[in-house]
Amino acid sequence: MDTFPAYRADDDRYSTMTYARAGASGLKLPRISLGLWHNFGDTGDRRTQRDMLRAAFDNGVTHFDLANNYGPPYGAAEESFGRHFAADWRPYRDELLISSKAGYDMWPGPYGDGGSRKYLVASLDQSLQRMGLDYVDVFYSHRRDPETPLEETMGALDSIVRAGKALYVGISSYNAADTLRAAEILRELGTPLTLHQPRYSMLDRWIEEPGANGSDDDRSLLEVLDATGVGSIVFSPLEQGLLTSRYLDGIPEDSRAGSDKRYLTSDNLTPDRLAKVRALAPIAEGRGQTIAQLALSWVLRGGRVTSAIVGASSVEQLLGTVAAGSAPDLTAEEIAAVDEALTATA
Template identity: 60%
Template sequence: MYINDHTPIPTYIAAEDRYHKMKYRRCGKSGILLPLLSLGLWHNFGDSDDFNKARTILRTAFDNGITHFDLANNYGPPFGSAEENFGRIVAKDFKQYRDELIISTKAGWDMWNGPYGNLGSRKYLIASCDQSLKRMGLDYVDIFYHHRPDPDTPLEETMGALDQIVRQGKALYVGISQYSAEDTAKASKILKELGTPCLIHQPRYNMFDRWVENGLLDVLSQEGIGSIAFSPLEQGILTNKYLKGIPEGSRAATGTSYLGSDSITPEVISKVQKLNTIAESRGQSLAQMAIVWLLRNPEITTVLVGVSRAEQLLDNIKAIENLLFSEAELKQIESILNKQTNKLTN
């Protein structure tokens, strides 16, 4: 990670009024409260990114009451570098605030070569957790997730590994990500029997990707599991970026986004423009309304945002100033979405 100038950043003292700037929601039936917005470190914390800018983003988050920082073993690039850089920032700025933070990481995607560096085996998950703790310089994480379902490893083995990680003192809670409603119910049952209930589920969810509404939200409510929605802005589509089409230099135009320019059709742009009109009538940006639209569900504990600048984060935080929708607004939004564009991508 590079430093863009040689000016030292002053010693960090967190804002005294930080907890007055954020609202919190209980995570399922647990004792944990999470901020309505959490900060994801998927992008902009790798070795090619600006270290001081990353520090500023994390400081801005905590100064505004965001206590949850979300990572994974393979965030970077390269793999592992986001955790390493986060660990450097924790050591410099957040060591005295460790007990005020919820730090999460995950394993499930490819991480190292060979048959033991991927998916959901006990060997992979426990080894990955050990590596993550070492990279971040932590004794434990607050939440350790299985990052994605593994169709080949028995669910009992994967959930048993999560339980073992908690019993070893390496994590306080466990979670799962992108599990179907059926597999979430099965995983929850196994974990409850082991004595380590599932705290949280991390699904991809936004106005254009609504698969969680086909049963998963019901399971989360029934099982008392919280949730953290990632990709709330559909990789930038639910912002003002694409209101006039695909701008030059954007990730969709350059092929550096998994969406691709073929996903941003005239129909999608038309929907985004109509949604933006509703957002403006609410005194919000489209991004802010998209975040609040997710939080309208009581099953959604927190929304995971990723930003490249502190100013973007501050703009996202303003969303919580207006959390209510009228029935007319919700009907209007639904008529635009039509529920026919449930997914832009698989």
């Protein structure tokens, strides 16, 4: 069994991070949140996991984002977090925001996937057991299940809050029309929809586009979130590492993309996409930022996005991205320069 020195949080942990209110709720999130999608499964080094979690909290990152099937194997990230929580975090539980999700495949059979009440409630019970928690701060429907009535999925989220297993509820990757209906159902039930977690980056701007992802609403997802008072916390703001300098000369063998072909491959690293990333470099340099920090400042620009979820494989990498949480907002000139850079071609 691994043993580590006792942890005491940095007294200055709230001195630099900026926090933003999630929509019309009373909940505040750090502008940068730590996602445990990668590097917290059984293949991750436990000492590195511990060091990243400690460094995050010591720098004001209070929100840790998980899901039932984060690993590998499924459930392993929650188990890893549970071990570190028991060792380090229990005295700080009321300073933490811990989220989990269910919606994709988790266990065999008809009840281990989708948006049914049966699956969502059972999955959260399992997640709480893996993490050693009485409740999560936010629980998400991870995807819109077209085979389950939206009323049932939202009703399950409402009952989860009423049972004391979650404080707030959210949805992930729902289009604008389904988001609007989900917010209406939850409002009627008395459990407001607090957060939407979509994918969003400089290179994936679907949440700005009316009618995206099959929506029959004539507004964009961002417009619906503004209208309904729902906050947003975006994932993949760095496009799995593409919006950094790491892949400008190919895929390093020691990178995640070099060993795991599920997320970033040579098919994604096209000359045109790399040309756009290179064109961002002088803008970032002018702000005293890295390309990754600029990409994070961009998704957070103007305050419409509440928080951006980042992953990390080392403390150094984590601290580099966390610094974007306290960076000045982009100016109109810088936003225009980014838009011009994104038209670059090889």
